[in-house]
Amino acid sequence: MDTEIDWQRELDDSFGSAPDVPAGLYVAAGHRAVRRRRARSAAIAACAAAVVVGAAWGVAPAHSPRSTETPVATDPPAPTSPSPTGSPAPSPQDEPHLFPWRKGEPPARTMPPDGLEIRQGAVVHERRDDLFPGKATESAALDISYRGDRWWLVLEWDDGGSSMSSTRPEDGFADSFDAFVRAEVANGGMTSAPADDVPGLAGGLATWHGGNLEAAPGVTVVRQVEDPVPGDDSLGLVLRSEGRTTWALFTQGGDASAWELEAESGWLTFDQWLADHVALETGGPRVRLVELEDDGTVRPAVAGVEVLDQRARPDLPAYGTSEVPSALALVSWQGERWFVLVLRFDREDGVTTFAAEKADGATTLDDFIAFAGDRSDEGGLR
Amino acid sequence: MRHDAAFSDFVAARQTHLRRIAYALCGDWHRADDLLQTALTKLYVAWPRIRHEGNEDAYVRQIMVRANIDESRRPWRRERPSDEVPERVDQVGTSVEERSALFDALQALPEQQRKVVVLRHWLGLSVREAAMELGVSEGTVKSHSSRGLAALEVALAPQRHG
Numbered sequence: 265m266d267t268e269i270d271w272q273r274e275l276d277d278s279f280g281s282a283p284d285v286p287a288g289l290y291v292a293a294g295h296r297a298v299r300r301r302r303a304r305s306a307a308i309a310a311c312a313a314a315v316v317v318g319a320a321w322g323v324a325p326a327h328s329p330r331s332t333e334t335p336v337a338t339d340p341p342a343p344t345s346p347s348p349t350g351s352p353a354p355s356p357q358d359e360p361h362l363f364p365w366r367k368g369e370p371p372a373r374t375m376p377p378d379g380l381e382i383r384q385g386a387v388v389h390e391r392r393d394d395l396f397p398g399k400a401t402e403s404a405a406l407d408i409s410y411r412g413d414r415w416w417l418v419l420e421w422d423d424g425g426s427s428m429s430s431t432r433p434e435d436g437f438a439d440s441f442d443a444f445v446r447a448e449v450a451n452g453g454m455t456s457a458p459a460d461d462v463p464g465l466a467g468g469l470a471t472w473h474g475g476n477l478e479a480a481p482g483v484t485v486v487r488q489v490e491d492p493v494p495g496d497d498s499l500g501l502v503l504r505s506e507g508r509t510t511w512a513l514f515t516q517g518g519d520a521s522a523w524e525l526e527a528e529s530g531w532l533t534f535d536q537w538l539a540d541h542v543a544l545e546t547g548g549p550r551v552r553l554v555e556l557e558d559d560g561t562v563r564p565a566v567a568g569v570e571v572l573d574q575r576a577r578p579d580l581p582a583y584g585t586s587e588v589p590s591a592l593a594l595v596s597w598q599g600e601r602w603f604v605l606v607l608r609f610d611r612e613d614g615v616t617t618f619a620a621e622k623a624d625g626a627t628t629l630d631d632f633i634a635f636a637g638d639r640s641d642e643g644g645l646r
Numbered sequence: 647m648r649h650d651a652a653f654s655d656f657v658a659a660r661q662t663h664l665r666r667i668a669y670a671l672c673g674d675w676h677r678a679d680d681l682l683q684t685a686l687t688k689l690y691v692a693w694p695r696i697r698h699e700g701n702e703d704a705y706v707r708q709i710m711v712r713a714n715i716d717e718s719r720r721p722w723r724r725e726r727p728s729d730e731v732p733e734r735v736d737q738v739g740t741s742v743e744e745r746s747a748l749f750d751a752l753q754a755l756p757e758q759q760r761k762v763v764v765l766r767h768w769l770g771l772s773v774r775e776a777a778m779e780l781g782v783s784e785g786t787v788k789s790h791s792s793r794g795l796a797a798l799e800v801a802l803a804p805q806r807h808g
Contacts, residue, residue, distance in 0.1 A: 271767035271795065274802060278749035281666055282675050287657035291650050293683060294690025522694075544694045581708060584701055586778035607699065614699035 371410035372417055374426035380419060386410040390441060395449050396420065405445040416441050418448040469503045469510055472518040482506065492538055493545050500538045511537045515545060530618035532600060552615050554593050556606040562593045570596045575629050580636055583607070583616075592629055594620070603632045653693050656702055657686060664703075668710050670764045673753035685709040707769075711761065711779060751801030755794050758782070762790035763798065 365371075371383035379402065382388065390407040395418065403420040416438070418429045429448050431438065438444035466472075470479045479485050482505055489500035497517040503510045511534050512523035522541055531537040536551070543550040553569045554562040560576035571593055578585050578592035585592075589608040594601060601620040606613055618632070626632040661682070668678035668685075685706045689696060696705045752760055758780065765776040766787065773791075777784045 269795075269799070269802065271763075271798075272770065274748060274798075275670070275752070275763070275768040278746040278752065279666070279669065281662055282669070282678075284658075284661055284665075285679070287654040287661070290657050290661075290683070290686045290690065291654055293687045294653065294693075541694075544698060550698075581779070584699075584704060584708065586708075607701075614695070614701070616695065 370415045370417055370428065370430040371408055372406050372415075372419065373428065374419055374421040379421060380404055382406075382408070383410055389414075392445060395445065405441075405448070407441045416444045418445060466501070466503070466510070466512040466514065466521045466523045469505055469523075470501060470512065472499050472501075472514045474518075477501075479503070480505075487534065489538060493542050496545065498545075500534075502534050513538060513541050513545075527622075530616070530622050532619045532621065550615060551617050552613075553595055553597055553602060553617060554591075554604050554606060554615075556589065556591055556608055556613055560589060560591060562591050562604070562606060564595070566597065568597060572596060572601070573629055578605070578629065578633055580605070580633055583636065584614075592632065594629055594632070601627075603629075603636075605636070652697060653690055656697075660703060660706075661686075664706055664710075667707060667764070667769070670749075670752070670768065671710060671761065673749075681710045682706075708779065711765075747801045747804070748798060751798050755797060758786075759790045759794040759797075762787050763794040766791050767795065 365383055371386035373381055387409045388406055389409065390405075392405040393403065395403040395405055401420050401422040403418070406415070406417040406419070408415050408417060414433055416431050416433065420427050431444060433441075438447060468480060469483045470477060470485070472478075477485065477488070477499065484504040485501060486504050486509070487500075487502040491498055492500045492513070493515055496515050499514040499518075501510075501512040501514070503512060509526040510523055511526055511529065512521055514521045522544075524537070526534075526537075529537055531540060540550055542548070552565050554571065555565040556562055562571060562574050564571060572595060574591055574593040576589075576591050578590065580590075580592070583605060584590070584607050585605075591606050593604045593606070595604055596602075603618045603620060603623060603626065605616040605618075607615075618636075620626055620632075623632055623635045626635050664685070665678055665682050668681040669675060672678055672681065688709055689702065689706055692705070696702055752763060755763065761780055762776055765771045765779060766773065771779065773784050773787050777787045780787070782790075
C-alpha cells in the first residue's frame with residue numbers, strides 16, 4: 265500500500281551523489297554571462313573568420329568555408345572505414361588523450377582552446393562551415409558516422425564557450441541533415457552572444473580606488489554621485505563610451521561594483537537606477553508602486569499611481585508566478601507607464617518595476633509577458 | 647565582490663541537493679551538471695533580485711525543470727563556457743553513484759510521471775504546487791502520481807518482501 269511506503273526516504277536513498285564542483289566555477293560562468301549580457305547590445309556582428317583550429321583535421325581536413333557542396337567523405341559508415349585521407353584510422357583505444365571520449369558521446373566536439381575535434385575513425389559525410397555568418401563565432405555542421413552510428417551535429421564555439429546540438433537520423437527530429445541544420449540555424453545557435461568580455465569592474469570603463477577615479481581611454485564621465493550608499497565608501501557614475509551610456513555604482517571603496525547599460529535597464533533615469541541599487545546594497549525598501557492584496561488584485565501604494573490594467577498569476581513561471589500568489593500590473597506614474605510584477609513571499613513581497621518605454625515598446629500586459637519571458641532566458645528583468 | 651561571496655556561499659550550501667534534483671530529473675550526471683550549470687548561471691545574473699526575494703532554491707529548481715522539459719523536445723543540446731573543461735580520465739566514473747532498482751524504475755517512468763513523482767514525493771510539493779510548476783492540472787498530477795507510484799512499488803517490492 266502506498267501509505268506504508270515513505271516515498272521521500274525511499275527516493276532519497278535510491279541514488280547517491282556526485283563530487284561537488286568548486287563554487288568559483290559557477291561564479292566565473294556568472295561573470296561571463298553578465299558581461300556578455302552587458303555587451304550584447306553593442307556587439308557588432310562581424311562575419312566569422314573561417315579559421316578552423318582543429319585537433320583532428322588530419323581526419324577531416326578543412327575545406328573552404330561553406331563547403332556545403334563538397335562532402336568531406338562519401339564512404340559508407342563502417343567501424344573500420346579508413347579515414348578520408350586514406351590512412352588507417354586508429355582504434356579509439358589507441359587515442360592518447362587527456363580527455364577521453366565518453367561512451368555514447370557524438371564523434372565530434374569542441375575542446376577549448378583548440379576548437380573543433382573529430383574523433384579518430386569517424387567518417388564525415390558532409391560538412392558545412394560558418395553557419396551563423398552574423399555572429400563572431402565559428403561553427404560547423406557535420407553529417408558524421410562512427411562505428412556504424414550516424415550523427416547529425418551542429419557545433420558553435422568561440423573564446424567564451426561552445427554549444428553542440430546532436431541527433432541521430434533515427435530519432436526522427438528532422439527528415440534530413442539539411443532540415444536538421446536549417447532548424448538549428450533558425451534557432452540561432454548559442455544562446456549567449458559572442459564573447460565580448462570586458463575585464464574589470466564597471467565593465468572596465470573606470471576604476472576608483474583611494475578616491476581616485478580613472479576612466480579608461482575613450483570613456484567620458486558624465487556624472488558622479490558621491491557616497492550614495494549609507495555606511496559604505498561608494499560612488500555612482502554615469503559613463504559614456506562608444507555611443508553607449510553605462511550606469512555604475514562602485515562600493516567598498518572601489519573593490520566592488522554594479523553596472524548596467526542604460527539601454528538594458530528597466531529604469532528610465534540614472535537616479536531611479538541608483539536608488540534601486542542602493543536599496544539592494546543596504547537591504548532598504550525598493551520602489552514599490554503597488555501592493556498585492558490577499559485576493560490577488562493590486563492597489564496603488566504611492567500617491568499619483570493609477571492602475572490601468574492588472575492580471576493575477578501572469579504566465580511567467582520563470583519568475584515564480586506559478587509558485588506563489590502574484591500579479592502583473594500596468595500603471596501610470598510620474599507621467600510614464602510602468603509594468604510592475606509582484607510576487608508574494610513570506611518575508612517581503614518581491615516587486616519588479618519596469619518602464620514600458622524600456623520593454624521593447626510593450627503597451628499591454630500580454631506584450632510585457634512576452635518580453636519578460638524572453639528576458640528570462642537572459643537572466644531575468646533587472 | 648560581495649555578491650560573489652554570497653552566491654558562492656549559496657552554491658556551497660545547496661549544490662549537492664540541487665545536483666541531485668537535476669540528476670533525479672534526467673538520470674544522467676553529465677546532463678545534470680549541464681542543467682545545474684545553466685540554472686546557476688541564470689541565478690547569478692539575477693542574483694540581486696532573487697536573493698532579495700529569498701527564493702533561490704525555487705528559482706533554480708524552476709529553471710532546471712523548464713530547461714529539462716525544453717531539452718526533451720529538441721535534439722540533445724549541450725552548451726558550456728570555455729573554462730568548464732571536460733572531465734579528466736581520473737574523474738570519470740568516480741561519482742558516488744549508487745543507483746538502485748527504484749531509481750532505475752523512476753527513470754523508466756514517462757517524463758511527466760517522473761517529474762510529478764520527484765516534485766511531489768521526493769521534494770514534498772503539494773499537488774497544487776506541482777501542477778503549477780509543471781503547467782498541468784491538479785487532476786493530471788494526481789493521475790501521474792498514482793500511476794508513477796504504482797510502477798515504483800513494483801520495483802520496490804522485492805526488497806520489501808524479500
